[in-house]
Amino acid sequence: MKPSREEALLLHTKYGSSEVVVRHCDTVSLVSRILAEELRAKGKDIDVPLVTSGALLHDIGRSRTQTVRHGLEGSQILMDEEVEQAVADVVRRHVGAGISAEEAKALGLPDLDYLPRTIEEAIVCFADKMVDLDRVRPFQEEVRRFEAKGHDVRRLLALRKRIDEELGEDSESLIFRKLKTTQ
Numbered sequence: 001m002k003p004s005r006e007e008a009l010l011l012h013t014k015y016g017s018s019e020v021v022v023r024h025c026d027t028v029s030l031v032s033r034i035l036a037e038e039l040r041a042k043g044k045d046i047d048v049p050l051v052t053s054g055a056l057l058h059d060i061g062r063s064r065t066q067t068v069r070h071g072l073e074g075s076q077i078l079m080d081e082e083v084e085q086a087v088a089d090v091v092r093r094h095v096g097a098g099i100s101a102e103e104a105k106a107l108g109l110p111d112l113d114y115l116p117r118t119i120e121e122a123i124v125c126f127a128d129k130m131v132d133l134d135r136v137r138p139f140q141e142e143v144r145r146f147e148a149k150g151h152d153v154r155r156l157l158a159l160r161k162r163i164d165e166e167l168g169e170d171s172e173s174l175i176f177r178k179l180k181t182t183q
Contacts, residue, residue, distance in 0.1 A: 054090025
């Protein structure tokens, strides 16, 4: 199953997600849906319900840990709840701009794939980087945060480039333009 918004909120409640996490997930879902619906309007084959469910649940693992393991923990919660594998994959692969096998090993994570592969996974991963708490912010703020933490900025920039190329336009401009029309 791909949980609806209501079902996702019930899962957050069941696992004790904080209000801050739920608001963040809701905002990431909004940004993700903007990107997914625009890609669909441009003729791309996008599973919008998958994007929405994955975004709404991407941080459910924060109910167990505030570490890099939250993506893995969240995907396990969803598998235990018999949520569709594709949704669990979105959750597992949203951390950072993706985590390589070498990085996963160094972080003590199980030998799994943590890099966004599908366009749906990439959308949620990118949208998450555009949202600080429940505020949509300029992408450059996330670049600066990655640099300050010593994270792989090249992978972050490649993630944005992938989204921009799929859209055929600047993703950040699109997001802020669409947000203005929904307010």
